[in-house]
Amino acid sequence: MSRQSDNKNTKQVRIDAELHKLLKIEAAETRSTIKRLIESIILESYDPTTNKWKK
Secondary structure (H helix, E strand, O other): OOOOOOOOOOOOOOOOHHHHHHHHHHHHHOOOOHHHHHHHHHHHHEEOOOOEEOO
16 A cells, blocks of 8 residues: 555546657647646546446
């Protein structure tokens, strides 16, 4: 068990280098941030009313 305590409301997302590169390019082209892109992808893929991932 980890001894680290994470009391923050935010979470870290680990992505590989190639995905990071693609997100960085998309963020620059859309004048957005990687964080906003990831959040929008999650919101499009998750249904909070049913607590399930969309297919």
